[in-house]
Amino acid sequence: MSTEIEAQGMAPGANVYTHGTRQSYLVGLGYAVILTLASFWASSSDLIYSPGVPILLAVLAIAQMGVHLVFFLHISSAPDQTNNILALAFGVFVVGLLVFGSMIIMAHLNHNMMPMDRLIQMQR
Amino acid sequence: MSAAEQALESGDAVPLSLRGPAPTRVVAGYGFWLFLLSDIIIFGALFAAFAVLCGETAGGPTAADLFDKKHVLIETACLLASSVTCGFGSLAVQSADKSSTYFWMAITFILGATFLILEVSEFSHMLSIGAGPSRSAFLSAFFTLVGTHGLHVTMGLCWLVVMLFQVATLGFQPMVSRRFFCFGLFWHALDIVWIGVFTIVYLGAHL
Numbered sequence: 001m002s003t004e005i006e007a008q009g010m011a012p013g014a015n016v017y018t019h020g021t022r023q024s025y026l027v028g029l030g031y032a033v034i035l036t037l038a039s040f041w042a043s044s045s046d047l048i049y050s051p052g053v054p055i056l057l058a059v060l061a062i063a064q065m066g067v068h069l070v071f072f073l074h075i076s077s078a079p080d081q082t083n084n085i086l087a088l089a090f091g092v093f094v095v096g097l098l099v100f101g102s103m104i105i106m107a108h109l110n111h112n113m114m115p116m117d118r119l120i121q122m123q124r
Numbered sequence: 125m126s127a128a129e130q131a132l133e134s135g136d137a138v139p140l141s142l143r144g145p146a147p148t149r150v151v152a153g154y155g156f157w158l159f160l161l162s163d164i165i166i167f168g169a170l171f172a173a174f175a176v177l178c179g180e181t182a183g184g185p186t187a188a189d190l191f192d193k194k195h196v197l198i199e200t201a202c203l204l205a206s207s208v209t210c211g212f213g214s215l216a217v218q219s220a221d222k223s224s225t226y227f228w229m230a231i232t233f234i235l236g237a238t239f240l241i242l243e244v245s246e247f248s249h250m251l252s253i254g255a256g257p258s259r260s261a262f263l264s265a266f267f268t269l270v271g272t273h274g275l276h277v278t279m280g281l282c283w284l285v286v287m288l289f290q291v292a293t294l295g296f297q298p299m300v301s302r303r304f305f306c307f308g309l310f311w312h313a314l315d316i317v318w319i320g321v322f323t324i325v326y327l328g329a330h331l
Contacts, residue, residue: 020211020215021215025208026208028211033204036204039323039327040193040197040327043193043327043331050331054328057323060323061323064319065320068315068316068319069316072207072208072315073312080150083154084157087157088161091161091164094165095165098168099168099171099172099175102172102173103172106176
């Protein structure tokens with residue numbers, strides 16, 4: 001890393017991507033395996049109050065995405081990562097609008113639509 | 125890490141306006157990160173379509189009829205393991221170690237290919253029982269979402285082969301290790317998308 005920057009003659013303070021070590025990848029793998037198995041278990045277990053299962057699955061999935069971002073993609077709150085974090089926040093915002101917006105709008109439309117059998121009757 | 129900290133500490137003394145352009149690696153990494161985020165927005169749109177359409181089976185097979193959890197768990201394990209071996213591979217690229225780069229990246233390729241074979245066999249089984257993408261809106265959305273992910277994995281495998289040839293012919297030039305860095309980001313991002321796929325599509329089917 002440092003040799004490359006020196007070879008390019010970069011100004012001091014040029015920001016540097018921090019990379020993981022072998023150990024951090026293994027720690028990330030450990031967390032990811034636990035979270036994956038937990039979500040597979042939660043989806044088929046009778047021990048959990050069943051209306052709560054989708055929420056639990058969502059929490060586990062978001063936690064695992066966080067683990068992947070931190071341990072595999074090395075996103076952190078370091079000062080040289082501000083741009084990456086801002087871009088990520090904007091991406092998450094757009095995805096949230098897209099997914100939840102679509103779901104809310106389509107649920108409303110479904111709710112307001114005349115039942116299909118009556119619609120067919122009207123066309124006769 | 126110490127080099128990075130040193131650079132950051134000395135950077136605090138220099139005002140932002142006087143620091144000059146960021147190194148190519150940072151610029152390339154940031155640009156690729158923006159590409160990945162826009163790719164994730166595409167997947168977000170496909171997820172939204174699937175979430176809206178997953179109940180519209182038109183009298184055809186439902187999600188609970190079609191999906192086998194064990195199969196998905198093996199697929200997930202392949203992709204997760206390949207993500208870690210890809211990380212080991214990029215550590216090998218940084219230390220310019222040719223043989224261990226080949227070793228870890230070959231394992232990454234094999235695990236990725238195993239994932240693809242499992243997915244293709246699932247798709248062909250579904251087609252053979254008449255649950256193709258034209259059967260219902262649910263299945264159209266399913267094949268679009270999971271198929272797009274599979275297409276990304278295929279492109280990633282092609283990219284990996286090209287990168288291994290570049291290591292063989294060009295060695296570990298800054299250009300090559302930069303590309304490998306971007307490949308690592310791509311591969312890890314695909315794994316993040318897969319978390320959404322197995323949670324929403326496969327585990328959501330059995331709720």
